[in-house]
Amino acid sequence: MEMEPYVYWFLLAFGLLALEMVTGTFYMLIVSIALGLAGIAALLGLNLPLQITLSAMASIIGTVILRRMKGMSTGKMISQSLDIGQSVRVISWREDGVARVHYRGTEWDAELESSSLQRDGVLYIKAIQGSKLILTPYKPQQQ
Structure with missing residues (x-):
C-alpha cells in the first residue's frame, strides 16, 4: 500500500520540527513550515x-524575515546596554583624540562622540562600538 505524497511532506515537516526542538535555531522551523505548506498543496x-x-x-x-527580525532585536539589545549613561574616569588623551579611560575595573579606549565637545569634567558613555x-x-537617558 502506497502513501499519498502529502503524507511524505507532513512526515518530513514533523521530523524537522522535532529536530528544531533539539537545536533551537528557528531556521529548521521555517523549513518545517514550508514543508507543511507543500503537504497542504x-x-x-x-x-x-x-x-x-x-x-x-x-x-x-521565511528565512529573510527571520534574519531581519534577528537584526532588529540585536539593534535593540545594543541600545539598551546597561553601560549607557555610566560615568568614566579619563586617564589620558592621545593626540589623535582617543582617550584611555578607567571603567569597570579596567582600562578602555574611548573617544568623544564629536571632536567639538569639551574633554573636561565628567564624561558619560553614550554608545559602545566594538570595544571602544x-x-x-551629557548624561544620556537609558531606554
Missing part, C-alpha cells in the same frame, strides 16, 4: 513541481 491536488516551488519560496521568504566607548559630557 499536495493535499489540495497541486502537482509536484508546484509543491516544491511553494516549499522553496516559503523557505526563502563613545563618550559625551
Whole structure:
C-alpha cells in the first residue's frame, strides 16, 4: 500500500520540527513550515513541481524575515546596554583624540562622540562600538 505524497511532506515537516526542538535555531522551523505548506498543496491536488516551488519560496521568504527580525532585536539589545549613561574616569588623551579611560575595573579606549565637545569634567558613555566607548559630557537617558 502506497502513501499519498502529502503524507511524505507532513512526515518530513514533523521530523524537522522535532529536530528544531533539539537545536533551537528557528531556521529548521521555517523549513518545517514550508514543508507543511507543500503537504497542504499536495493535499489540495497541486502537482509536484508546484509543491516544491511553494516549499522553496516559503523557505526563502521565511528565512529573510527571520534574519531581519534577528537584526532588529540585536539593534535593540545594543541600545539598551546597561553601560549607557555610566560615568568614566579619563586617564589620558592621545593626540589623535582617543582617550584611555578607567571603567569597570579596567582600562578602555574611548573617544568623544564629536571632536567639538569639551574633554573636561565628567564624561558619560553614550554608545559602545566594538570595544571602544563613545563618550559625551551629557548624561544620556537609558531606554
